[in-house]
Amino acid sequence: MPKNKIEVKNVTLVFGKNRERALKMLDEGKSIQEIREKTGTAVGVNNVSLEIEEGEMFVIVGLSGSGKSSLIRCMNMLNVPTRGELLIDGENICEYDKKQLRALRRHKVSMVFQHFGLLSHRTVLKNVEYGLEVQGMADDERRQKALAAIEMVGLKGWESYFPRQLSGGMKQRVGLARALTNEPELLLMDEPFSALDPLIRRDMQTELLSIEDYMDKTIVFITHDMNEAFRLGDRVALLKDGELVQVGKPGEFFENPANDYVRSFIEDVDKSRILRVKTVMRQPVVQAVDKDYVTDVVRRLKENERDFCYVTNDKKELLGYVELETLMDVNQGDVSSFIVKEFESITRNSFLAETYSKLDESNYDVAVVDNKNCLRGVINHEDVVSALSG
Amino acid sequence: MIGFPESLRFEISEPIDQCVNWLLINLEGLFDAISRTILSIFNAVEWVLNILPWWVVIIALFYAGWKLYNLKTGIVLSVMLFCIGLFGLWDLMIYTLVIVIISVMVSLVLGLPVGILMAKSNLAKQIILPILDAMQTMPSFVYLIPAVMFFGFGKVPAVFATTTYAIPPLIRLTYLGIANVNREVIEAGKSFGSTSAQMLFKIEFPQALSAIMTGINQTTMMAMAMVVISSMIGAEGIGEQVLISIRRLEVGQGFQAGLAIVFLAIVLDRVLQGAAVRLKETE
Numbered sequence: 236m237p238k239n240k241i242e243v244k245n246v247t248l249v250f251g252k253n254r255e256r257a258l259k260m261l262d263e264g265k266s267i268q269e270i271r272e273k274t275g276t277a278v279g280v281n282n283v284s285l286e287i288e289e290g291e292m293f294v295i296v297g298l299s300g301s302g303k304s305s306l307i308r309c310m311n312m313l314n315v316p317t318r319g320e321l322l323i324d325g326e327n328i329c330e331y332d333k334k335q336l337r338a339l340r341r342h343k344v345s346m347v348f349q350h351f352g353l354l355s356h357r358t359v360l361k362n363v364e365y366g367l368e369v370q371g372m373a374d375d376e377r378r379q380k381a382l383a384a385i386e387m388v389g390l391k392g393w394e395s396y397f398p399r400q401l402s403g404g405m406k407q408r409v410g411l412a413r414a415l416t417n418e419p420e421l422l423l424m425d426e427p428f429s430a431l432d433p434l435i436r437r438d439m440q441t442e443l444l445s446i447e448d449y450m451d452k453t454i455v456f457i458t459h460d461m462n463e464a465f466r467l468g469d470r471v472a473l474l475k476d477g478e479l480v481q482v483g484k485p486g487e488f489f490e491n492p493a494n495d496y497v498r499s500f501i502e503d504v505d506k507s508r509i510l511r512v513k514t515v516m517r518q519p520v521v522q523a524v525d526k527d528y529v530t531d532v533v534r535r536l537k538e539n540e541r542d543f544c545y546v547t548n549d550k551k552e553l554l555g556y557v558e559l560e561t562l563m564d565v566n567q568g569d570v571s572s573f574i575v576k577e578f579e580s581i582t583r584n585s586f587l588a589e590t591y592s593k594l595d596e597s598n599y600d601v602a603v604v605d606n607k608n609c610l611r612g613v614i615n616h617e618d619v620v621s622a623l624s625g
Numbered sequence: 626m627i628g629f630p631e632s633l634r635f636e637i638s639e640p641i642d643q644c645v646n647w648l649l650i651n652l653e654g655l656f657d658a659i660s661r662t663i664l665s666i667f668n669a670v671e672w673v674l675n676i677l678p679w680w681v682v683i684i685a686l687f688y689a690g691w692k693l694y695n696l697k698t699g700i701v702l703s704v705m706l707f708c709i710g711l712f713g714l715w716d717l718m719i720y721t722l723v724i725v726i727i728s729v730m731v732s733l734v735l736g737l738p739v740g741i742l743m744a745k746s747n748l749a750k751q752i753i754l755p756i757l758d759a760m761q762t763m764p765s766f767v768y769l770i771p772a773v774m775f776f777g778f779g780k781v782p783a784v785f786a787t788t789t790y791a792i793p794p795l796i797r798l799t800y801l802g803i804a805n806v807n808r809e810v811i812e813a814g815k816s817f818g819s820t821s822a823q824m825l826f827k828i829e830f831p832q833a834l835s836a837i838m839t840g841i842n843q844t845t846m847m848a849m850a851m852v853v854i855s856s857m858i859g860a861e862g863i864g865e866q867v868l869i870s871i872r873r874l875e876v877g878q879g880f881q882a883g884l885a886i887v888f889l890a891i892v893l894d895r896v897l898q899g900a901a902v903r904l905k906e907t908e
Contacts, residue, residue, distance in 0.1 A: 337820065350809050352810050354831070354832070356834070368827070
């Protein structure tokens with residue numbers, strides 16, 4: 236069971252004067268419009284609780300003014316919650332002193348901004364180095380790390396350019412590289428692609444998915460675009476007027492929308508192009524490692540009424556599958572010599588629309604793998620049909 | 626119309642006089658020290674400018690104009706400076722220039738920290754902004770009086786009066802430059818765990834640099850204007866030439882000296898602006 240990276244507990248964020256009065260009015264159940272008129276105080280986030288698991292891509296979606304940017308800024312204390320707790324790895328960061336907060340920001344959490352937030356007086360390289368520079372890392376070391384990050388986001392050769400010489404998409408790549416250089420465990424992305432034109436946005440989404448797949452970081456991603464949210468998110472939270480409306484896997488929004496607001500939000504979404512395999516896939520019922528004994532695997536297959544299972548090595552890399560029929564005749568040794576290596580697999584970040592050709596209607600489980608060819612789950616025709624029809 | 630009642634009187638001129646007198650008596654040592662410091666800086670800067678042969682200055686200016694703008698600007702600027710020499714005002718111009726340079730230096734030393742303080746502290750901003758407004762509205766002659774009282778006649782009071790008159794735009798633009806740094810850029814700096822000092826020197830100050838350069842330019846131009854008026858309290862230089870011409874009603878002399886001041890102002894303005902633009906491009 237993956238553990239929680241972030242726990243947002245009853246966080247309320249109020250801007251401006253009269254905070255106490257605004258909080259009181261919230262408790263009395265007054266609407267935030269009413270509070271704004273009476274006290275001149277803006278309620279950014281209203282009593283939101285969330286749990287974000289380690290390694291997941293968590294998307295917070297909502298219209299402008301829904302409090303999503305205010306909420307994400309609580310996660311590195313750019314906004315200090317007026318009330319409530321925010322736990323990262325079990326520690327309440329609201330209680331951090333200046334030094335602890337600096338350490339958190341330097342090593343654990345980094346952020347990507349909607350309008351890039353690049354330092355216009357510094358070159359691409361110097362921008363990317365910034366996070367390491369403030370840590371006091373030696374010149375050579377930080378240069379190496381920065382160059383590696385620049386290469387990863389595909390900007391090799393642009394190191395000595397200034398931000399104003401780059402296009403929007405390239406600027407955001409710099410922003411992303413800068414956020415990745417200090418190897419954070421948690422990446423906060425505040426509408427990173429909203430300022431980009433649609434084609435570039437699609438490219439960046441794909442790129443982000445491949446980077447995420449590769450690095451396995453926890454990412455909190457903000458967007459106002461439902462399509463983007465469902466394309467990217469392992470789980471999605473929908474905010475409205477500072478309150479949480481619904482949270483769950485993209486499929487769950489379609490299966491049981493919490494209310495009419497959610498229904499209207501997802502109305503025009505083509506699910507097959509938005510739902511990703513990893514949000515629909517299941518864990519395999521039976522799974523073997525190449526060193527498992529044949530007898531053991533046979534027993535497990537029989538118990539679960541399966542006639543085949545996928546086999547990985549101890550690093551979870553997918554090797555192939557073994558069939559019950561083949562193993563029945565053997566009584567000793569491990570399964571490694573019986574692995575069938577011709578098989579279809581699907582990458583976990585592909586969209587359901589892309590899987591049709593690989594899934595026939597016979598309903599056998601197809602392996603789902605990540606970039607490193609590790610087995611992440613299985614999916615069959617029925618899973619896809621039920622996800623799309625739900 | 627009925628006159629304002631004679632009995633309703635409360636003048637602030639007397640307390641101010643008393644205050645100044647008290648300062649004069651009790652802080653004599655301080656004023657002496659300031660005076661001596663400014664004089665020694667003055668002599669150093671003047672010495673440097675005087676050992677430069679006139680043609681080196683003109684060639685350097687030509688080169689600067691050429692590199693910062695184009696060949697034509699280089700020629701025009703150096704011809705202007707050459708004309709000042711032709712008018713027989715070269716030595717006086719150097720003198721004027723020294724007062725301007727020192728006033729700008731003092732303005733930088735005092736103005737940058739004040740501007741930064743205003744950007745950081747709301748209280749400081751609320752106190753200093755109206756003072757700046759008042760300073761910029763106050764007739765420039767008024768600054769001559771305390772200058773004379775504290776420092777007597779000569780170059781030191783001239784530097785004092787010039788600095789007081791010229792410093793507001795630098796403070797204001799430093800404050801605006803730092804206060805107006807893009808919000809996301811500030812957030813980005815914070816989100817990577819910068820300390821306050823790192824924020825200031827690695828982000829805010831460099832981002833505000835072009836505004837600050839504009840401030841330096843405006844301060845220099847105001848110093849040029851004030852240095853002429855300072856001739857009334859014994860500052861030598863081209864301004865003194867204008868003053869003499871007024872007294873003797875010599876139209877030609879006066880116009881010539883006035884033109885020299887205009888030329889010097891244009892030269893300073895162009896060079897500083899060019900440098901500011903260049904700085905903005907490379908940074």
